[in-house]
Amino acid sequence: MSCNLTHDKIKVYNPATGGALRDILITKEKDFLDKVELAKSNKDYWNSTKPKYRKLILQKFRKAIVERLDDFIHTICSETGKKPYEGMLEVYTSVEHMKHAEKLLPIIFRKHKRRVGTLLTKKAWTELQPMGIAGIISPWNYPLILTLTPIVEALTAGNIVILKPSEQTPLTTELLKNVWDESTGEINIFHTIYGGSDVGQMLVNSPDTDIICFTGSTKIGKMIAIDCAKHLKPVILELGGKDPMIVCSDADINRAINAAIWGGMSNAGQTCISVERIFVQDNIKDSFVEKITDKIKTISAGSSEDCNFGSISVKAGLEKIKNQIEDARLNAKIIQGIGEDCVGFIYPPTIVIDPQEESKLMREETFGPVVSISSFTNISDVIKKANSTGYGLSASVFSKNTKQAKFIASKIRAGSVAINDVMSHYGIADLPFGGVGLSGIGRVHGEEGVKAFCLQKSYMTNRINLGDEIWWYTKSKKYQRLIRKFLKFYFG
Known part of the structure; x- marks a missing residue:
């Protein structure tokens, strides 16, 4: 076996040898709700941080992961049964994606001007804003890269993260959380919960999570999509392939x-x-x-x-x-x-x-x-x-x-x-990744991956504040004829 769930613990085993590794405490409902309250109380703070500060935090996190390279390789391989070189390449790909996310930060959150067409007295632009609290459920086959990529994209966007890793491979997440806390000091920005499907359901169905990102089987992905639909909650689904x-x-x-x-x-x-x-x-x-x-x-x-x-x-x-x-x-x-x-x-x-x-x-x-x-x-x-x-x-x-x-x-x-x-x-961090059909919804990686965890807000203001607007009450017949002539001339 690779894990065994008891009433209150996950017993983790090495699938290559059958040897016992360590136990992880399952997150109870009260503990989950406490973490949600912590996330809510820190949401406004992290949501409002400047991109420059988030970039600095992510850089510290990345460098700390590299410093603990051997610990990550050992943990990944112990709970998955993969080879050390495969474990190292997983770390390599993970930090490659992190570095790319850092590069996006100064660019992606700038104001983006939009054309105003014939409304020449207007100015328009868009900005990206965090959604709030991102719930992430990650799989066991790549317990670092498939966990870290959505975490970093959500954090880059300014969201608080609550992560539930697969119960098969919780030790890599435990190490990741420890490294985050030690390297950044932002212990209330990234939270972890542990357990089986019941713990995942608490995260998905919580009224306080603003988006769910799930990587795993198509069967479970469909169930999560249905639950999110009940709350009109955005969902990113990275599912299976053939x-x-x-x-x-x-x-x-x-x-x-x-x-x-x-x-x-x-x-x-x-x-x-x-x-x-x-x-x-x-x-x-x-x-x-x-x-x-x-x-x-x-x-x-x-x-x-x-x-x-x-x-x-x-x-x-x-x-x-x-x-x-x-x-x-x-x-x-x-x-x-x-x-x-x-x-x-x-x-x-x-x-x-x-x-x-x-x-x-x-x-x-x-x-x-x-x-x-x-x-x-x-x-x-x-x-x-x-x-x-x-x-x-x-x-x-x-x-x-x-x-x-x-x-x-x-x-x-x-x-x-x-x-x-x-x-x-x-491995190309700037290239969007995701599927169609039974393989999922949404994209991770690149700008698209960060934007998936953002709200796009549109703004408009006046260049000149006039006393009237084209659609306001009340327009004379002459004015209406003038607009009609312009419509036919300009658009016809």
Whole structure:
């Protein structure tokens, strides 16, 4: 197991070894309400801080995270089962996004002039303002980056944050909160709560949270959307994916194979934008399968240092992977790499060739080190297949023909598409990230990520205060005829 919830504690375990780590106290309703009151009492203060001050606070926070790099890597890997290098890259991506948010602060909160059209006596502009209190619910697969990014965007926007991490991986959040308190001194600006779905529901349904940001499964995301709708509360949903990778006949096959192996297997496939379905043009499919088969047999999963990736983080996830493979086994060829025989939730790197299109493996998110390989004949055929699941988070296209690759990318229904690469776009802090359809609502990262936690307020004032306005009572017939003539002349 990776965690065990009792009446008052979360017992956290290392999923790679089964060893017990530490207990975290579950947040009771009274404690939650106390934190909400603290958030409310500090809301006006933090909401009104200058961007320059928030930038200084975030810089202190970022530098403190880097100083505690080894502590973060150790904690991340202990409660997820991933490899130290993967843990380090998670910290790397996190602080990259933090630094970008700091750069946005002096720019994004300036007044933005707006055109006034024919209302020449007016001045108009917009400004961004904080929403107030942001409730954030983060997942277990990347307990730092998928927690820290929305936190930083909400704080950058001037919001108080109340965070509930996944009960599977609360220790990274505990460390993050300690580092925030020690480095910034602003202990009442960022709050944490711990527990299962009942604690998350308190956060979502609280009348005092002004926006909810959830990263996790589509099933839970739908439930949160319904709850937020009851309160007309804005919601950002970063949900699951079933990402397609399209390999055209003119692609660099070796690069495509290396990308497919890493994109499908890194973090044991537990990435929302991991490669899950590979579509290879029929005239190169045999060569592609032969080469990727040789490659996959050199990739290993396990807890030892020389393995390429670690364990599945959650037992239920392991059972889901096994179920999908058994469902696909009847009609497909299955090739597996090396999986250590140990006590952890280890599943070997797996390729499934020619599964039926209606199989669970092709329709449902797998979230494990498994990729399917199917063929396609032409561009319209593969676009239809890529768009067939209802998910729309990310995708990739491999082709030496840039024009063709861009055309295919434009037709895939997804929030992001990488050309001749996989997943790297997530690391570009200025590039908005999010899905469509079953993959979610809203965007994080870039200006859009900060603006998602803001209210946009519109302002207007007069350049000249006249005694009358065009729409005020009462206008003579002559005046009305004059306006009519102007309308037909100017707009006709």
